[in-house]
Amino acid sequence: MKTSATGGNDEILTAAQMQALEKQAMASGMVTGIALMERAGEGVLQAISRQWPDVLAAPGRACILCGPGNNGGDGYVIARLLQGQGWAVTVVALGATDRLPPDAQTNHDRWTARGEVMPWPEAASAMEGADLVIDAVFGIGLTRPLSPAVARVMDQVPRKARRVSVDVPSGILADGQTLTRDAAFPAELAVTFHCRKPVHVALADSGMAVAIADIGL
Numbered sequence: 001m002k003t004s005a006t007g008g009n010d011e012i013l014t015a016a017q018m019q020a021l022e023k024q025a026m027a028s029g030m031v032t033g034i035a036l037m038e039r040a041g042e043g044v045l046q047a048i049s050r051q052w053p054d055v056l057a058a059p060g061r062a063c064i065l066c067g068p069g070n071n072g073g074d075g076y077v078i079a080r081l082l083q084g085q086g087w088a089v090t091v092v093a094l095g096a097t098d099r100l101p102p103d104a105q106t107n108h109d110r111w112t113a114r115g116e117v118m119p120w121p122e123a124a125s126a127m128e129g130a131d132l133v134i135d136a137v138f139g140i141g142l143t144r145p146l147s148p149a150v151a152r153v154m155d156q157v158p159r160k161a162r163r164v165s166v167d168v169p170s171g172i173l174a175d176g177q178t179l180t181r182d183a184a185f186p187a188e189l190a191v192t193f194h195c196r197k198p199v200h201v202a203l204a205d206s207g208m209a210v211a212i213a214d215i216g217l
């Protein structure tokens with residue numbers, strides 16, 4: 001199996017088990033959600049560097065697709081970190097950006113102090129010519145098939161770009177059940193957190209690179 005571990009461990013947790021673990025860690029005061037989100041964003045960049053050592057060394061143009069939950073929050077962290085490394089970053093948001101969960105909202109607001117957020121209908125033009133496309137649309141919170149408007153964008157992701165999914169490729173359920181619409185982000189690399197979720201085993205077997213980022217849980 002092509003698992004390039006960047007930390008984490010060998011267990012496999014379902015989405016519900018992972019959510020419970022994060023909740024417990026935050027409730028115990030061991031870590032805050034905002035710290036976990038920052039580590040998640042940093043972990044994705046570290047995993048990209050390990051997968052393709054040349055990519056981050058030569059800043060280019062990145063497009064980050066951000067969803068309505070905490071997976072989107074990770075995307076806003078990545079946008080800020082990439083911009084700090086000299087990348088030209090375009091962020092595209094799915095849905096309203098004033099009703100995000102608190103940690104995602106904080107990172108959205110940190111991003112908008114630095115750059116713009118484009119609305120979802122502009123996703124295809126925003127991705128055009130990008131060297132790196134990051135999928136932070138849905139993670140372990142996905143519960144149903146992508147809407148047609150989201151599925152269409154997944155088909156338009158430029159294949160010349162390096163394509164990275166945060167946690168789980170959007171459109172695929174972390175626990176591996178099949179959805180009625182099979183559109184999903186065409187990731188080359190998926191970077192998950194703490195440990196793999198059930199679907200990462202099958203994704204790695206199908207040839208996708210899967211990295212595990214240690215977020216200190």
Ligand SMILES: NC(=O)C1=CN([C@@H]2O[C@H](COP(=O)(O)OP(=O)(O)OC[C@H]3O[C@@H](n4cnc5c(N)ncnc54)[C@H](O)[C@@H]3O)[C@@H](O)[C@H]2O)[C@@H](O)CC1
Nearest residue numbers: 033036037040069070071138139140141142143144145167
């Ligand atoms: N503080 C935290 O909770 C952390 C969360 N992390 C990230 O947060 C992700 C989980 O975040 P969330 O639980 O907010 O969930 P997601 O961000 O995966 O999904 C957001 C919301 O989208 C809605 N949804 C589900 N399927 C949909 C569909 N097909 N179309 C439209 N809307 C749909 C659901 O209501 C869901 O809550 C993880 O995958 C990981 O990337 C990491 O940042 C680590 C810390």
Ligand SMILES: [K+]
Nearest residue numbers: 135138166168
């Ligand atoms: K994702």
